[in-house]
């Protein structure tokens with residue numbers, strides 16, 4: 001394992017952070033309006049490049065987040081900044097919710113596809129026609145998982161926006177090195 005971080009996150013955490021942020025943003029932009037309705041009207045999702053990219057990026061987010069959580073368990077110490085207690089708590093709360101949404105947004109999409117009997121269609125022609133084990137889950141009928149997924153997909157963007165504004169506030173107003181901690185370069 002490399003050196004412990006002092007003012008910056010380790011490089012692996014930084015790479016995970018920015019790859020995930022880009023994948024979430026593009027998946028959101030490609031979240032095609034009326035997407036669920038199209039599939040319910042019989043449109044094969046494999047024929048729509050925006051849907052295939054949306055699902056592929058969304059699954060990438062899920063895989064990156066699972067690997068990243070493993071990395072969090074073993075990574076070097078993360079930087080610590082002295083700030084007001086409310087700010088530390090707010091930042092921990094927002095990070096916690098972002099972690100939760102990074103898992104729940106893709107998982108609810110799989111629940112939606114599985115319970116409605118739609119295929120998962122990914123880049124490279126990968127296609128999983130049915131997910132019968134999802135239909136059999138006790139939570140399968142608990143909600144309209146497509147609606148929940150849409151809500152969470154919007155929520156993660158609002159929260160990430162707030163989180164980005166906070167990072168810029170740290171950089172421009174407080175000048176405390178928080179934003180730089182997630183950027184490459186400098187002394188660790």
Ligand code: HEM
Nearest residue numbers: 031032033034035036055058059061105106109146150153
């Ligand atoms: C972090 C990752 C993701 C984000 C931010 C996200 C975001 C969204 C958003 C905002 C919508 C609503 C689009 C609209 O109708 O206006 C949506 C719909 C949808 N997404 Fe995702 N999504 C993600 C991951 C995934 C994954 C992994 C899959 C499938 C493997 C997926 C499949 C779907 C489906 C099937 C719908 C239509 C739901 C329905 O109306 O029944 N998404 N997504």
Ligand code: HEM
Nearest residue numbers: 013020021024025091095098099160164167168178179182
């Ligand atoms: C979809 C977009 C984003 C998501 C899901 C996200 C999520 C996260 C998460 C989960 C952490 C904790 C990381 C860890 O412990 O390894 C984090 C940290 C951080 N993020 Fe983001 N982020 C996003 C976008 C951004 C953007 C656009 C910026 C900057 C403008 C940013 C700046 C930072 C900074 C500076 C930290 C370290 C802050 C600290 O430790 O208090 N993030 N982010």
